[in-house]
Amino acid sequence: MFRLVVADLRRNALGALAIVLIVAFAAALGVAVTLQERALRLGSARAATAFPLVVGAAGSETQLMLSAVFLQPAPLGLVPGRVLSSLAADPRVAWAAPVGFGDFVEDYPIVGTTQALVDGLGGLRDGRAFARLDEAVAGAAVALRPGDRFHPLHGQASTGGHMHGETTYEVVGRLAPTGTPWDRAVLVPVEAVWRTHGLEAHEDEAHEGEQHEGEQHEGEQHTDEAHASGAPGAAQAPDPQAAIDPARVTAAGAPGVPAIVVKPRSIADAYKLRQEWRTDTTLALFPAEVLTRLYATLGDARRVLSAVAIGAQALVAAAILLVILLHVGQRRRQIGALRAFGAPRPAVFAVVWMEGFALLGLGLLAGVGLGYGAARLIAARLEAQSGVALPVLFTRDDLTPLLVLAGATAVLAAVPALLAYRQSPAAALRG
Amino acid sequence: MPALAVEALEVRFPGLATPALAIAHLTVESGARLGLTGPSGSGKTTLVNLVTGLERAGRGRLAWDGTDIARLSEGRRDRWRAANVGLVMQDFHLFDGLSARDNVLLPLRLSRLSLPAGAGAEADRLLARVGIERRDQKVETLSRGQKQRVAVARALIARPGILVADEPTASLDAEAGATVASLLLELATEAKATLIVASHDPRLLERLDRVVRLEAGRIRETGG
Numbered sequence: 001m002f003r004l005v006v007a008d009l010r011r012n013a014l015g016a017l018a019i020v021l022i023v024a025f026a027a028a029l030g031v032a033v034t035l036q037e038r039a040l041r042l043g044s045a046r047a048a049t050a051f052p053l054v055v056g057a058a059g060s061e062t063q064l065m066l067s068a069v070f071l072q073p074a075p076l077g078l079v080p081g082r083v084l085s086s087l088a089a090d091p092r093v094a095w096a097a098p099v100g101f102g103d104f105v106e107d108y109p110i111v112g113t114t115q116a117l118v119d120g121l122g123g124l125r126d127g128r129a130f131a132r133l134d135e136a137v138a139g140a141a142v143a144l145r146p147g148d149r150f151h152p153l154h155g156q157a158s159t160g161g162h163m164h165g166e167t168t169y170e171v172v173g174r175l176a177p178t179g180t181p182w183d184r185a186v187l188v189p190v191e192a193v194w195r196t197h198g199l200e201a202h203e204d205e206a207h208e209g210e211q212h213e214g215e216q217h218e219g220e221q222h223t224d225e226a227h228a229s230g231a232p233g234a235a236q237a238p239d240p241q242a243a244i245d246p247a248r249v250t251a252a253g254a255p256g257v258p259a260i261v262v263k264p265r266s267i268a269d270a271y272k273l274r275q276e277w278r279t280d281t282t283l284a285l286f287p288a289e290v291l292t293r294l295y296a297t298l299g300d301a302r303r304v305l306s307a308v309a310i311g312a313q314a315l316v317a318a319a320i321l322l323v324i325l326l327h328v329g330q331r332r333r334q335i336g337a338l339r340a341f342g343a344p345r346p347a348v349f350a351v352v353w354m355e356g357f358a359l360l361g362l363g364l365l366a367g368v369g370l371g372y373g374a375a376r377l378i379a380a381r382l383e384a385q386s387g388v389a390l391p392v393l394f395t396r397d398d399l400t401p402l403l404v405l406a407g408a409t410a411v412l413a414a415v416p417a418l419l420a421y422r423q424s425p426a427a428a429l430r431g
Numbered sequence: 432m433p434a435l436a437v438e439a440l441e442v443r444f445p446g447l448a449t450p451a452l453a454i455a456h457l458t459v460e461s462g463a464r465l466g467l468t469g470p471s472g473s474g475k476t477t478l479v480n481l482v483t484g485l486e487r488a489g490r491g492r493l494a495w496d497g498t499d500i501a502r503l504s505e506g507r508r509d510r511w512r513a514a515n516v517g518l519v520m521q522d523f524h525l526f527d528g529l530s531a532r533d534n535v536l537l538p539l540r541l542s543r544l545s546l547p548a549g550a551g552a553e554a555d556r557l558l559a560r561v562g563i564e565r566r567d568q569k570v571e572t573l574s575r576g577q578k579q580r581v582a583v584a585r586a587l588i589a590r591p592g593i594l595v596a597d598e599p600t601a602s603l604d605a606e607a608g609a610t611v612a613s614l615l616l617e618l619a620t621e622a623k624a625t626l627i628v629a630s631h632d633p634r635l636l637e638r639l640d641r642v643v644r645l646e647a648g649r650i651r652e653t654g655g
């Protein structure tokens with residue numbers, strides 16, 4: 001019986017291959033959508049949980065989360081320096097670090113921060129942390145090695161930012177991989193960012209990200225203002241080669257920062273801190289929670305996406321059924337003949353069913369593999385772009401739909417088998 | 432060697448005013464070699480389908496050794512045919528992609544889980560008997576005469592008591608047709624099977640014991 005099935009499939013090798021491929025692509029579409037969606041969700045959730053609590057200026061929670069966790073450039077209000085100084089002194093806080101952005105080296109965001117964040121991100125893989133204003137630590141996925149020097153660029157290279165030619169950093173260390181967008185970040189002392197942008201003592205001033213493109217030397221203007229105003233608590237812009245001074249960063253009169261990353265000592269502390277820093281002027285949030293809410297909002301879009309995939313699969317199933325019916329129609333004589341020459345009816349059913357199931361099943365298996373491969377490929381590309389590690393994986397929940405699909409395949413294959421079963425052998429012999 | 436008894440058989444097809452076949456009485460003795468002839472459309476194939484149980488008679492009785500196959504269910508007719516009838520058709524109905532030997536064994540393979548003991552040897556013997564030397568040759572590469580000879584071997588693999596052929600030589604040239612005709616006659620005799628052949632071929636018909644001529648579904652004359 002198997003010999004017959006194999007011989008028949010081989011005789012129609014091209015058609016069989018076409019069916020397998022079509023089924024495979026349809027299945028792959030569904031598998032890839034499912035896996036990719038899951039990878040994005042898990043990957044971004046992991047990235048978000050790296051930072052338990054983020055404090056920023058009052059504004060959009062989503063934007064603050066996207067900027068702090070995913071390093072998405074955007075104009076954010078600044079939190080006054082006293083917020084960081086008070087957080088740093090809070091006994092419920094394990095560590096708190098400022099996050100200041102706006103500049104790039106090539107397409108890697110430069111983030112001004114402190115030693116606390118370097119440790120908080122998991123420490124260094126090689127080299128050492130920055131000790132001077134002109135030193136930098138590169139993320140694991142940044143194409144810079146210790147010893148490399150660069151000028152920060154205001155705005156991304158790919159969108160034509162302008163160079164802060166007067167500042168030069170030297171890479172002195174590299175972070176261990178974190179699987180978050182921070183792998184693509186270059187960390188520098190936050191004081192250096194202030195210096196570059198002339199933010200020596202400006203509070204409550206919008207720090208505009210790459211939106212600066214095209215505008216002329218915003219930074220320099222700030223510098224002038226800073227110098228001119230001589231605001232209280234501001235030191236003169238220090239020598240670019242000066243050593244960093246952590247105390248200066250956490251001083252009450254220190255310049256503002258767009259966001260502060262906080263690691264509370266306990267979960268209870270985290271909730272209390274979030275409560276306390278939700279004020280008129282500041283915003284405190286759990287990035288993971290904001291992300292979950294964002295996903296809930298996008299839930300409908302996700303459902304649409306999977307509905308499209310299911311619709312495509314249903315169409316393919318219908319097309320395949322048609323092809324199989326035509327195929328059986330062509331073979332009616334042969335199949336009917338089998339019965340005339342002594343094959344029992346159930347054997348005729350079995351032969352046709354096995355052929356159909358083999359084709360569809362093979363397509364399904366290939367599709368799962370193909371979909372997995374496609375999801376891996378897409379994930380790899382997205383990872384390279386965003387730095388977010390996207391885990392493409394099957395879960396136990398996938399088993400049920402796969403079994404249902406296999407069952408549907410068995411039923412689908414039974415349709416032509418039933419037709420062959422009902423085929424009159426006399427009519428078949430007449431051709 | 433079953434004998435056939437047909438009584439008051441009538442077959443009508445929708446759209447035909449007169450019955451396609453109406454046979455009041457026909458008997459075939461066990462081991463007989465009967466020819467069916469008549470113009471195209473006279474009902475030869477219809478009768479062949481009835482006596483092999485491929486189609487069910489609307490009315491009448493069609494009994495092989497007392498078994499009225501017109502009364503059997505479809506499944507039981509299939510089983511009865513598999514056990515008792517060997518069929519040879521005008522256009523071979525071999526399964527492309529399989530070897531000559533696999534084609535001969537196919538009915539047995541499909542009707543049971545494993546081949547009965549000696550089936551392989553019997554297939555080889557039959558193929559040798561019909562003059563097929565390359566048993567592993569794929570059937571689609573055989574000549575037409577060779578194909579029909581493989582079909583004859585297949586018809587005999589289950590050792591049937593009844594051998595039925597519908598125009599076995601019609602799609603062959605004279606020489607190949609003569610070979611197939613001889614094989615049918617000889618093998619039916621060797622297997623002690625009752626032979627029924629529907630044919631236009633006078634050279635085949637003249638070698639049979641008895642010929643029934645059909646016209647418009649009725650028996651016109653019996654000769655031979």
Ligand SMILES: Nc1ncnc2c1ncn2[C@@H]1O[C@H](COP(=O)(O)OP(=O)(O)OP(=O)(O)O)[C@@H](O)[C@H]1O
Nearest residue numbers: 444445447451469470471472473474475476477478
């Ligand atoms: N399933 C059917 N439906 C309608 N009419 C049919 C059917 N089968 C056979 N017939 C008709 O019955 C008649 C007998 O057909 P049959 O095939 O038995 O002829 P035949 O003697 O074998 O002819 P030929 O020598 O051409 O093979 C024909 O008129 C045919 O059109």
Ligand SMILES: [Mg+2]
Nearest residue numbers: 475476477597
């Ligand atoms: Mg005919």
